[in-house]
Amino acid sequence: MSKTKKQIPDETAATGSPGGATPGSPGGGSARGTGVSRRRLLGTAGAAGATGLVLGAGGGAAGYAATRPEETAALTTVGSTEAMFHGKHQPGITTPLQARGHLVAFDLAAGAGRKEAAALLRRWSAVAKELMAGRPAAGGPDGPGHDTGIALDAGPSALTVTFGFGRTFFARTGLTARLPAALDPLPAFSADALDAERSNGDLWVQVGADDALVAFHALRALQKEAAGTARVRWQMNGFNRTPGATARPMTARNLMGQIDGTGNPKPADEDFDRRVFVPASPGKPQEWMEGGSYAVVRRIRMLLDDWEKLPVERQERVIGRRKADGAPLSGGTETTEMDLDKAGPDGRLVIPDNAHARISSPEKNGGAAMLRRPFSYHDGIAEDGTPDAGLLFICWQADPFRGFVPVQRKLDRGDALSPFLRHEASGVFAVPGGAAEGEYVGQRLLES
Numbered sequence: 001m002s003k004t005k006k007q008i009p010d011e012t013a014a015t016g017s018p019g020g021a022t023p024g025s026p027g028g029g030s031a032r033g034t035g036v037s038r039r040r041l042l043g044t045a046g047a048a049g050a051t052g053l054v055l056g057a058g059g060g061a062a063g064y065a066a067t068r069p070e071e072t073a074a075l076t077t078v079g080s081t082e083a084m085f086h087g088k089h090q091p092g093i094t095t096p097l098q099a100r101g102h103l104v105a106f107d108l109a110a111g112a113g114r115k116e117a118a119a120l121l122r123r124w125s126a127v128a129k130e131l132m133a134g135r136p137a138a139g140g141p142d143g144p145g146h147d148t149g150i151a152l153d154a155g156p157s158a159l160t161v162t163f164g165f166g167r168t169f170f171a172r173t174g175l176t177a178r179l180p181a182a183l184d185p186l187p188a189f190s191a192d193a194l195d196a197e198r199s200n201g202d203l204w205v206q207v208g209a210d211d212a213l214v215a216f217h218a219l220r221a222l223q224k225e226a227a228g229t230a231r232v233r234w235q236m237n238g239f240n241r242t243p244g245a246t247a248r249p250m251t252a253r254n255l256m257g258q259i260d261g262t263g264n265p266k267p268a269d270e271d272f273d274r275r276v277f278v279p280a281s282p283g284k285p286q287e288w289m290e291g292g293s294y295a296v297v298r299r300i301r302m303l304l305d306d307w308e309k310l311p312v313e314r315q316e317r318v319i320g321r322r323k324a325d326g327a328p329l330s331g332g333t334e335t336t337e338m339d340l341d342k343a344g345p346d347g348r349l350v351i352p353d354n355a356h357a358r359i360s361s362p363e364k365n366g367g368a369a370m371l372r373r374p375f376s377y378h379d380g381i382a383e384d385g386t387p388d389a390g391l392l393f394i395c396w397q398a399d400p401f402r403g404f405v406p407v408q409r410k411l412d413r414g415d416a417l418s419p420f421l422r423h424e425a426s427g428v429f430a431v432p433g434g435a436a437e438g439e440y441v442g443q444r445l446l447e448s
């Protein structure tokens with residue numbers, strides 16, 4: 001059966017998408033050549049109602065769809081959207097935000113070294129490639145890859161799987177000569193209340209998909225492949241708005257209700273690659289990181305009971321942007337640049353001195369910038385009786401010491417948002433470039 005799959009190519013190739021084609025910003029990513037943004041398509045379909053979502057008789061995805069009894073039924077664009085496994089960069093960095101996410105860190109098992117780690121990355125890559133294409137996980141009926149059937153009937157649903165290495169991985173695999181300086185431990189921040197057991201880890205996997213069952217299915221398949229080689233150190237589960245839930249494509253909101261992602265660097269920016277991806281460095285120890293990126297992962301609890309007591313006007317002054325539409329308090333619309341010097345009739349800055357968006361802006365940090373691509377989380381009510389909820393903050397940059405660290409240092413000293421946050425866990429991971437056809441992720445490190 002011939003199927004039309006919606007493919008998400010290398011998102012960094014996207015240009016000209018109104019509002020910027022970054023995760024979490026209006027427009028999402030553009031499909032190369034068509035000028036049609038995937039998220040725009042989804043948003044439009046959503047606005048058109050359920051009937052608008054169907055691509056037509058040929059619109060389903062291969063793989064699971066082919067095993068369904070109702071051969072003529074088509075998947076919606078949500079199900080049929082496919083992200084590419086192979087490419088210059090790994091998927092899940094510039095891919096538009098997905099509705100569901102799992103972050104999992106693994107530690108290598110006792111006795112597992114470089115050889116076992118290489119075999120695991122080879123297996124993981126093979127599984128990720130199959131699942132991202134909407135096919136069942138490969139493997140014999142009783143083997144570790146035996147498909148659980150959880151994602152039967154669904155298409156790829158924009159599934160992405162992203163792999164990274166933590167600092168401790170290098171000593172465990174005898175690869176300390178290849179350890180990049182960018183993986184140096186982060187400095188301590190005064191607001192940190194970090195749980196070591198939910199921080200760091202030898203290996204890190206990020207799973208994102210627009211369908212919860214597809215995401216869980218991938219997670220299980222990856223966990224099973226790891227059995228005997230690596231054990232789960234921690235896992236965090238997150239979510240974002242479902243594609244099509246809004247009448248038009250919009251930047252995501254976080255659990256404080258703010259539009260979050262507006263100020264992100266855009267793939268069309270001339271310095272986007274330099275800020276987000278590691279350049280070539282032939283002959284250097286970190287040569288294997290070309291095309292890769294560093295992920296800083298922070299579990300940031302939101303003290304929602306306190307936050308929600310603030311009147312909206314105060315909430316807006318904490319951020320420096322309007323809650324309803326994300327426009328800067330200095331005026332305009334969401335995409336209008338902040339005027340950080342504008343004063344009101346009382347002579348006071350309209351975007352206050354301690355406003356989060358002012359303190360974190362590249363303008364106030366010597367150009368330091370990062371690509372924020374978070375998931376929200378909610379794990380019920382904590383022991384203190386307040387929501388155990390917040391942001392799985394993930395930011396991507398070519399070097400955390402030129403991105404996250406200087407900005408967080410500054411936020412730590414005087415951000416009006418800090419009293420409403422608690423940083424509970426932290427990790428930094430080297431995420432190598434994408435695997436070329438026939439290669440597995442991390443091969444250039446593990447076979448160097």
Ligand code: HEM
Pocket residue numbers: 254256258259260261262263264298300301302319321356357358360361362369370390391393404407408411421
């Ligand atoms: C739960 C914690 C956080 C929340 C709720 C939050 C929320 C926001 C919001 C609402 C904005 C304005 C809209 C936008 O440009 O996206 C913003 C901007 C920004 N935030 Fe955060 N943020 C959090 C943590 C952090 C952390 C830990 C960092 C980095 C260390 C950070 C860095 C930035 C940057 C770089 C901008 C863009 C500034 C600009 O270019 O205008 N944020 N954040």
